[in-house]
Amino acid sequence: MSKATHLECSLCNQRFDAGTVQNLCACGGPLLVRYDLDLIRTRWRRRDVPNGVSSMWRYAPVLPPADQAIVSLGEGWTPLIRTRRLGARLGAEWLWVKDEGLNPTGSFKARGLSCAISMCVELGVRKVAIPSAGNAASALAAYAAAAGIESHIFMPSDVPQANYLECKAYGANVTLVDGLISDCGKIVAERGPKEGWFDVSTLKEPYRIEGKKTMGYEVAEQMDWELPDAIFYPTGGGVGLIGMWKAFEEMEKLGWIGARRPKMVAVQAEGCAPIIRAFEEGEPRSRFFDNAHTIASGLRVPKALGDFLVLDAVRASGGTAIAVSDDEMLDAGIRMASDEGIYAAPEGAACIAALEKLLASEFLKATDRIVIYNTGSGIKYPEAYSTRFPRAAGGEQDKLGGLITPR
Numbered sequence: 001m002s003k004a005t006h007l008e009c010s011l012c013n014q015r016f017d018a019g020t021v022q023n024l025c026a027c028g029g030p031l032l033v034r035y036d037l038d039l040i041r042t043r044w045r046r047r048d049v050p051n052g053v054s055s056m057w058r059y060a061p062v063l064p065p066a067d068q069a070i071v072s073l074g075e076g077w078t079p080l081i082r083t084r085r086l087g088a089r090l091g092a093e094w095l096w097v098k099d100e101g102l103n104p105t106g107s108f109k110a111r112g113l114s115c116a117i118s119m120c121v122e123l124g125v126r127k128v129a130i131p132s133a134g135n136a137a138s139a140l141a142a143y144a145a146a147a148g149i150e151s152h153i154f155m156p157s158d159v160p161q162a163n164y165l166e167c168k169a170y171g172a173n174v175t176l177v178d179g180l181i182s183d184c185g186k187i188v189a190e191r192g193p194k195e196g197w198f199d200v201s202t203l204k205e206p207y208r209i210e211g212k213k214t215m216g217y218e219v220a221e222q223m224d225w226e227l228p229d230a231i232f233y234p235t236g237g238g239v240g241l242i243g244m245w246k247a248f249e250e251m252e253k254l255g256w257i258g259a260r261r262p263k264m265v266a267v268q269a270e271g272c273a274p275i276i277r278a279f280e281e282g283e284p285r286s287r288f289f290d291n292a293h294t295i296a297s298g299l300r301v302p303k304a305l306g307d308f309l310v311l312d313a314v315r316a317s318g319g320t321a322i323a324v325s326d327d328e329m330l331d332a333g334i335r336m337a338s339d340e341g342i343y344a345a346p347e348g349a350a351c352i353a354a355l356e357k358l359l360a361s362e363f364l365k366a367t368d369r370i371v372i373y374n375t376g377s378g379i380k381y382p383e384a385y386s387t388r389f390p391r392a393a394g395g396e397q398d399k400l401g402g403l404i405t406p407r
């Protein structure tokens, strides 16, 4: 089965060899993996896909590593759950949640890092490094452990406790940095070349996006190859959205879907909304968002490397970009949990808060078929949710209610 033919710069279109280790193009553009889709479509048909494995590797013919290099912990092929009560409550008749919280390490980051670490195995990379605000670090640490590769992780010191503990347990070399994710990125960029680390920062290498694009293949397959009318995606670096957009393009070339696309809705936090600002100003790229803050750690990306790709996809799809507050995220998260039994990350819950607004503004109709991505599990965010359900120490719990003393 043919794999990647080459890598292509998303800015200047320069081509690179797919068989060697690459980071960014010399022009600064992220590299995208390209395949001979005309050849692949003669050998791999849409009707063959259901015979594949129950993970994202069912789409292995359009993923770069060779089969023997794949490092899998069962990522992807997550459920697409039709809501039972939440849609009706919001006035959306056809609402689904793609629940990425069920992935290894509790977020969709598993997809990207399964693919990237598999490529490390294929290309002989022995040491990797990442700056991360949380879930990417956990996923990197897990897949590096599974592959027997050394990992170096740089996280802001206020990273959620769950991510820190996971990374330590997986045996990663963890450094907490008294600064922002951008400071962590600088350390990796400076020390990486000397230490021989492969930098797996978001979009600085070509493979994580390939893993993330499988979210687009899966939603098509799970909806019987009819894409929904709208997709809500909580956007930090935006790689999931860029990846899905790439997947739709590839599926059209494979003859699996037509030219119709869902409206892509990029959701951000009010405290960190560079994409929304650029979208509203009609700009092709975003500007650094000062004092970025939100409980949704995955959305705390003040300036994304692939911002122009996100903005292009959102505009080409007839979609939009919208910000919600941290309070709205928590409200929506608790509503989702109690209505559906899905305990979402605040990032995923942000999509529900955004959906409410876009139904109210009539950007979407009650009869539209809508998919929201819950990108992670709420279980990883005790700090965020405990602001709503405080548990005081000792006798204080009496005053909050819910404590009884057995006699």
Ligand SMILES: *Cc1c(COP(=O)(O)O)cnc(C)c1O
Residues within 6 Å of the ligand: 107, 108, 109, 135, 136, 202, 234, 235, 236, 237, 238, 239, 240, 241, 298, 299, 345, 347, 348, 375, 376, 377
């Ligand atoms: C990283 C992350 C995001 C943002 O992902 P991008 O594809 O980089 O925009 C959203 N939600 C969660 C839970 C994340 O960990």
